Amino acid sequence: MLELKNIHFKIRKGRDEVPLLEEINLRVPTGHFMAIVGPSGCGKSTLLKLIAGINQESSGSIFWNGRNLSEEGDLEHAEIGYVPQFSIAYEALTVEENIESAIGLRAETENREAFHQLVDTVLASTGLDSLRDRSVKVLSGGQRRRLSLALELVTDPVLLLCDEVTSGLDPKSEQEIVHLMHQLSRNEHRLVVNVTHSLASLELYDSVLVLDAGRVVYHGPPRALEHYFSVEKAEDVYPQLAKRQPGEWAQSWDKHRLAYYESYPVKPVNASAVSVSAVTPGAAAQFWALFFRRWKIFFRDKGQIFLQLAILIGFPFLVIVFELDGVEQTRRLSESVPSSKEAFEAETNDMTFNLNLGGIVSGLVMFQVILLTLMGSNNSAREIAGERQIFEKEKLGGVRPAVYIGSKLAFLSLLVLMQSVWMAVFVQTVCEIPSQSFVPHLLLLLLVNGAMTAICLGISSLAKTADQASLLSIYLVGFQLPLSGAVLALPEWAGWLSRPFISAYWSWAGIMDGMDRDYFRYISEVTDTWLSPMRLSFTVLIVHVTVGLFVAYIGVKKPRWDA
Ligand SMILES: Nc1ncnc2c1ncn2[C@@H]1O[C@H](COP(=O)(O)OP(=O)(O)O)[C@@H](O)[C@H]1O
Ligand SMILES: [Mg+2]
Numbered sequence: 308m309l310e311l312k313n314i315h316f317k318i319r320k321g322r323d324e325v326p327l328l329e330e331i332n333l334r335v336p337t338g339h340f341m342a343i344v345g346p347s348g349c350g351k352s353t354l355l356k357l358i359a360g361i362n363q364e365s366s367g368s369i370f371w372n373g374r375n376l377s378e379e380g381d382l383e384h385a386e387i388g389y390v391p392q393f394s395i396a397y398e399a400l401t402v403e404e405n406i407e408s409a410i411g412l413r414a415e416t417e418n419r420e421a422f423h424q425l426v427d428t429v430l431a432s433t434g435l436d437s438l439r440d441r442s443v444k445v446l447s448g449g450q451r452r453r454l455s456l457a458l459e460l461v462t463d464p465v466l467l468l469c470d471e472v473t474s475g476l477d478p479k480s481e482q483e484i485v486h487l488m489h490q491l492s493r494n495e496h497r498l499v500v501n502v503t504h505s506l507a508s509l510e511l512y513d514s515v516l517v518l519d520a521g522r523v524v525y526h527g528p529p530r531a532l533e534h535y536f537s538v539e540k541a542e543d544v545y546p547q548l549a550k551r552q553p554g555e556w557a558q559s560w561d562k563h564r565l566a567y568y569e570s571y572p573v574k575p576v577n578a579s580a581v582s583v584s585a586v587t588p589g590a591a592a593q594f595w596a597l598f599f600r601r602w603k604i605f606f607r608d609k610g611q612i613f614l615q616l617a618i619l620i621g622f623p624f625l626v627i628v629f630e631l632d633g634v635e636q637t638r639r640l641s642e643s644v645p646s647s648k649e650a651f652e653a654e655t656n657d658m659t660f661n662l663n664l665g666g667i668v669s670g671l672v673m674f675q676v677i678l679l680t681l682m683g684s685n686n687s688a689r690e691i692a693g694e695r696q697i698f699e700k701e702k703l704g705g706v707r708p709a710v711y712i713g714s715k716l717a718f719l720s721l722l723v724l725m726q727s728v729w730m731a732v733f734v735q736t737v738c739e740i741p742s743q744s745f746v747p748h749l750l751l752l753l754l755v756n757g758a759m760t761a762i763c764l765g766i767s768s769l770a771k772t773a774d775q776a777s778l779l780s781i782y783l784v785g786f787q788l789p790l791s792g793a794v795l796a797l798p799e800w801a802g803w804l805s806r807p808f809i810s811a812y813w814s815w816a817g818i819m820d821g822m823d824r825d826y827f828r829y830i831s832e833v834t835d836t837w838l839s840p841m842r843l844s845f846t847v848l849i850v851h852v853t854v855g856l857f858v859a860y861i862g863v864k865k866p867r868w869d870a
Contacts, residue, residue, distance in 0.1 A: 683759025761855025768862025817844025
């Protein structure tokens, strides 16, 4: 039994409080199929989210089987199925893979056999068996809605809340989905609620709740609807509602409510079957499910693989092509060092040559660093923002934000590792940058890529859309070069102000500090910028990585529903 007692829901708009729902009183048994109908914007979705626990009521209480959800805690994740208005499946995966992923994240199974059994049961109960290998990309509207329902059924929820799952479908598909939901409600432990704008075929519902301007104006069997509103067919209810002031209908419902409940008691019909909602899997199981799914999606997208490869292999070449002239000189110099001290001195006496060389080495490293920041932003800018609504849904289903960030960290670390190591090794092999030691040089390149990847992951978790996250991340990369002070000399105060935030500066400066002392002279000669000790560079870059990840975690924890 679901019971809403005197529920109010207000939101703040500027200084005012706007009531979206007022005085909602409601009792619905299990084994029941209820429709929430009402004109656009009357608060249907808002009410559904309130029941789902996404919205928090301003006052009043919600009870589930006598338990006060506001006081004694919400239902378990696995007990609620919420099907939002938007699609919640991964387009790149097949129907079966999406269901497998939902099970991995939301429903613990004893062994592989039970796992496959559950996949089959869910596919069969939603009529998706013949489409199991089909990619979500090619599914029709009706098939997608079936999949949305299937994804929620993996936990065998006691409360199944559907928002407009029949909207925008052709009449035949709409009928099929309503039949499916009806079937799912024939279970004595389950209540199925569907929000719909359409008043066309309400016969299958056990009860219909009519909302108008945030208030209940009717709740009873569909067959009494016409009589209550004095209309010939249900479709005329909306025009009828519009004839009176908002509030008048609600008042008259308050008067008739008890009498109506008496003559049309809402009770379960032909209920059967026992269901026990699943147990949410542990953190490790969720981590692997997320991690493997990420790689699967990565490898499905040929364009993405091509882009990653092009960047991975192409960027280091770019560094070399642009610095080809300089490469000659660095080689000459590095060869002359061990062989002949005299030749070296002759060369080093040539001040112009050496200053030029200092500039080249510094520029070469800066180019490497900047390209790695670009790779970093490309790695992660869309990572969270691009799937935010799906994640929001999965979080409601019990996926832990820290585990989600952990899976991103594992996935991105591998990209960062490949990109940075290849960049460092390849450029070093060709150009022989005169570092004292290659390892810190490599680590500083790894860290700048990691820092930018982590920071852009943070941006991605805060951004409203993937495009916004991309744009912000690109700006951030764009600012790295001028604000690092490595190329343009900044006014001193501006340098000190901006530098703490510019990952590229710290990586570059740290690498410069690690240059062979003979060259370091010339490098500091050609740059006006303060060069940080290498140790400080490491510290700051590690702080950048940590802050980025922390922001990503905070951003991911915060609820963000679009619809
Ligand atoms: N978070 C919010 N902030 C401001 N307005 C909101 C918010 N959520 C809903 N609304 C407004 O509340 C009203 C009801 O919205 P909703 O429940 O989505 O309507 P519908 O019945 O069409 O599903 C709409 O006017 C909508 O613009
Ligand atoms: Mg809605």
